[in-house]
Every structure is written in C-alpha cells, then in structure tokens.
Amino acid sequence: MCLSETLLSLKLNPKESMSVCKDLRQNRNCGHFLNLLKKKGEVENPVLLAPELFNKPIDAEELINFCQDKRFCPYFLCKFLLKEMKVIICNYQWLFNPYIRDLFLQFVDQELNNCILVLDECHNILDVATEVNSNRLTPYSLKLCLKDLEMYRSPIIMQDFVKILLDHLNEKKRDLNLGEQEVDPNTYLKYLFEGLKFRDLNGFKNLIQDIQEFSVSIHEVKLANGKISRDFLGSIAEFWLKWLKTFNLDNYFFCFNLKEIKGKRSISLEIVALDPREIVIPILKSAYTSLNLSGTVNPYVYNNLMGLNESGKSYKGIITDSPFLKKNIKAIIIEGVDTKRANRTPEMFNKMINKINEVLACTPANTGIFCASYRILKGLLSNGLRNIVAKNKKNLFVEKPGLSASENNAMVDDFKAYASNGGAVLLGVCGGRNSEGEDYPGDHMNSVIIAGFPYHLPTPRVDAKIKYYDKVFNKQGWNFAYLYPAVQRANQASGRPIRKISDKGAIIFMDSRFKAKNKWISEWVRKELEIIPDKPNAIRHNLNLFWNSI
Numbered sequence: 001m002c003l004s005e006t007l008l009s010l011k012l013n014p015k016e017s018m019s020v021c022k023d024l025r026q027n028r029n030c031g032h033f034l035n036l037l038k039k040k041g042e043v044e045n046p047v048l049l050a051p052e053l054f055n056k057p058i059d060a061e062e063l064i065n066f067c068q069d070k071r072f073c074p075y076f077l078c079k080f081l082l083k084e085m086k087v088i089i090c091n092y093q094w095l096f097n098p099y100i101r102d103l104f105l106q107f108v109d110q111e112l113n114n115c116i117l118v119l120d121e122c123h124n125i126l127d128v129a130t131e132v133n134s135n136r137l138t139p140y141s142l143k144l145c146l147k148d149l150e151m152y153r154s155p156i157i158m159q160d161f162v163k164i165l166l167d168h169l170n171e172k173k174r175d176l177n178l179g180e181q182e183v184d185p186n187t188y189l190k191y192l193f194e195g196l197k198f199r200d201l202n203g204f205k206n207l208i209q210d211i212q213e214f215s216v217s218i219h220e221v222k223l224a225n226g227k228i229s230r231d232f233l234g235s236i237a238e239f240w241l242k243w244l245k246t247f248n249l250d251n252y253f254f255c256f257n258l259k260e261i262k263g264k265r266s267i268s269l270e271i272v273a274l275d276p277r278e279i280v281i282p283i284l285k286s287a288y289t290s291l292n293l294s295g296t297v298n299p300y301v302y303n304n305l306m307g308l309n310e311s312g313k314s315y316k317g318i319i320t321d322s323p324f325l326k327k328n329i330k331a332i333i334i335e336g337v338d339t340k341r342a343n344r345t346p347e348m349f350n351k352m353i354n355k356i357n358e359v360l361a362c363t364p365a366n367t368g369i370f371c372a373s374y375r376i377l378k379g380l381l382s383n384g385l386r387n388i389v390a391k392n393k394k395n396l397f398v399e400k401p402g403l404s405a406s407e408n409n410a411m412v413d414d415f416k417a418y419a420s421n422g423g424a425v426l427l428g429v430c431g432g433r434n435s436e437g438e439d440y441p442g443d444h445m446n447s448v449i450i451a452g453f454p455y456h457l458p459t460p461r462v463d464a465k466i467k468y469y470d471k472v473f474n475k476q477g478w479n480f481a482y483l484y485p486a487v488q489r490a491n492q493a494s495g496r497p498i499r500k501i502s503d504k505g506a507i508i509f510m511d512s513r514f515k516a517k518n519k520w521i522s523e524w525v526r527k528e529l530e531i532i533p534d535k536p537n538a539i540r541h542n543l544n545l546f547w548n549s550i
C-alpha cells in the first residue's frame, strides 16, 4: 500500500515501515503524500476524489492503480476513506501488531469496543500473534548501529556493548552448526554485563535506557538534516528491553538461529514468543465480539490456543455442514506407504511413485503433489518421478525454495494453463506458498496428493513449545505444538482443488499414518474419507469410478 521508492527500497518490516513513513511525511519528503493532502483539501469528502470508484467496494489493486495514475499515497487515501466506512477489510497486522493497531484505530477514530471482528482464515492468527511478539538481532543491524554510534560520538560503553555482541554473533556464525541453538537468557545477560564490567544487572538496564534515549536524539538530528534511515539503535534498545522483560518467563524461548541461504550463512539472536494468547486475549477482550472463520481449523485446539474462553466473552463453536456435494469430493488414505525417517528408502519412494502413477493415470487434467518436506520432494525426484509424469504425458513444475514471488507466480500460471492443454503436475511442499495461499479452481487442479505426513523437524523451538504447552494446556504439548500444525499443513493442501461449489476434486493422503490421525482432518474432508488397501491398481479403480461418474 506504499508507492514511495525510498521506503520500498529499504525492505522493512511493518513496524519499521510505519516509522520511516512518519519521517518522510514530517520532512515533506513523500510526494505521494503531499499530492494527496493537496487534493484532499480541495474536496469536502475523500470519496469525492473519485466517486465512480469509491462509492462502491473496491479491492486493493484497483485503489493502487488509481493512486499510481494520480501519484497519490494509497495507504493514506485508504485511511482517509476508512473514516466513512462501516466495514473495513484489513491485514491481520493492522489489528494484531500493537504498534500498528493503535495508530490505525486512532486514525479511523474508532475504539475496539465498537468493532465486531470477523477473522477470516483465522487459523493463521496463531502464527501472526506469536510473530508480532517476537524479536531478533542480526550482525547486519549491529554493524549499522555501530556506525551510527561512532558517527554521532556516543559514550564509548555503548560502542563496546555493540562490539561485544557483534564479535559474539560472528564467532557463533563461524562455529555453530546450521539450525537453532538454545540460549539460556539469564546466563547470556550475565555474560554481557560482566563483559561490560558492571557489578550487577542494574548497570546493564541503565545502559539500555541510555541507548534508547540516545537513539531518540540521533533520530531527531537525522530528521532535522532531512535524512531517512532505519532506526537501528532504537531497534536494538527495544530488543534488549524485551529481553529484560521476558528472560524469566517460560512463555518465551531464546536462541541463536543459523541459516544458509544461497550458499551464504546468516545468524540471528532471537526472542521467540510461544503463546499467542498474550497478544490475542487483550484484543478479544476489548472488541465488541468476534467471529472466527476457517475451513480447516480444529475448534478445540483453536479455542485453547487463542484463549477464547479466557477473553471474558461467551464462546460457541459451530461446525457447519459442508456446502460441497458428496459426488464431487473423493478423499482417500493410502495404506502401505509412509515417510517415517526409517522408511525413507528407494523402495519406499518407488512404491509411492507407483501409487502416484495410478492417480495421474485417471486424473483428467492437473495434479498437485505437496510433499511433507523438501527432503521428500527430492526423494521422489531422484527415484524417478519425472519419468512417471512424462509417461502420463503431463508436464512437471517443481517449486523451489529460493524463487522470488514473481518467478513463482509465473510458474504457477504456466502450470494452470496446462489445465486445458493435456494437464500438468505441480510438485511442492506442504506449508509452502503454493499449498496454502494459492487457489486452483476447476481443472487448474483436479487431484491433490499429500505425500507424507508433514511433521515439522523437531527443532529446539518446537521442543520448547511442546514443553510449555504441556504445562499450560494440561499435557497437550505434543498434540497442540507438533501434531496440530502438521495436520493443518495437510488440511490446507487438501483444500486446494476445491475452491468453488461446482469444483470436483480428489484428495489423496499418501501416508498410512493419516489413518490413525483421521479425527484431526478437516470435517468436510473426513466425512468422505475411504481407506485404500495396499494392492496394485486399488487407487486406479477407486478414482476411475469417481472421475467417470456424472
């Protein structure tokens, strides 16, 4: 919703974007905003800027196109228009990010207690609520921070502090294996304040306060000089204030996180919020009421993780009847195959590929295969999936982790185009952008195969969540923190071919473990489930009947 090249070039998170936008406006450095203000002054009501557009609901794309044409700021035009609106559709960040929410509500002149929240695709809120409450520090931000401290002649101790952190992070980047390593937040604080020669934690706390104040003064000087930049120093102060506030709490997890992207190692020190309720409950308490909607959510788990019963409002879970016709949905669990670690052998991959062959042979046009992980995806490819796809005269499209959004969109468009040209196969992973955010109505995807049970790798972060959830949710840690997210990924993938009432689609769970866990599968799919025995041509027989029925 921003058209400023300066801001877009900085690639910031939502909160940082708000702050840089504020600086640009204060300095009268955003032409889009100034143009809009000037025009707005000429009309009584912002709707009159383009009555033919704004007298009816419009989507973001139409608004942005209009603004690009007129060189207006879409974000603020949207906000000006919102004051007049009864229904506002917005991103979760506007509501669940405390910093953005306060500014947004102020702007539209509303109180939460006057608002009815309709939370669509509400299963996503659990992750959003923990993400907005987490924080991270990287060597990149520390380097820029040090540059600011040196340039603006800060007290030496501030520079020493940033140097200690930078050296330590670089050392860990060199020495640690890829993945997460848990950090004891107490020990780490001791390491820092002893390194700075403080006698106790109070000295360290004062230093962080001083850094925060110093960041404000630097920011003011920069602003007065017309400079626009990220407030790295303020972000670091905020990170350590959060650490000091949370280091004794068991609903937070602390770690080094080492990744390798395109051959380059990167490290971050992270504060990870584990409990969505900390963010969600105050919002639910303040709002007039809320309606939470999802086609895949498990009401029992969702109710617990969101704290609906603790929000001071009465709660009613409603599972509605499926709107889809029984004859249009086929859902099967395949016996005889699974992707358990010990079973990931060439024999198992060959067996899966033979069963995939049966699905492809009777699918009219396009098929999606969403694997439990990239490891499983590679296992299928290296054991001959390409040959089987070619034998069925289909084209194969493979999702790659490093693809940009536009490259991926182009690939998905090409895949969809084959719906009317002999059919194709899209090979991706559960939990990825193509198995969750994308719709494939009609022949764009007739069949979907969930290849393997998509459990997450058991990382220290997941272990910490299981331990914490065991404690606060009556020994339900494994179910809530490990099993539920895995089945959610499968549920999301399984719904891809069924987007419209008229859609006809086959959903194939290709891992026998789904049988034991079938009560976690979305209700509308579970009602149609059949178990297919491990026999040659059993899948082909079952699906032929389905696709040939009218």
Ligand code: SF4
Binding pocket: 001, 002, 003, 004, 007, 020, 021, 022, 024, 025, 030, 032, 033, 072, 073, 074, 075, 076
């Ligand atoms: S005023 Fe609008 S266009 Fe300018 S930086 Fe802010 S959001 Fe972007």
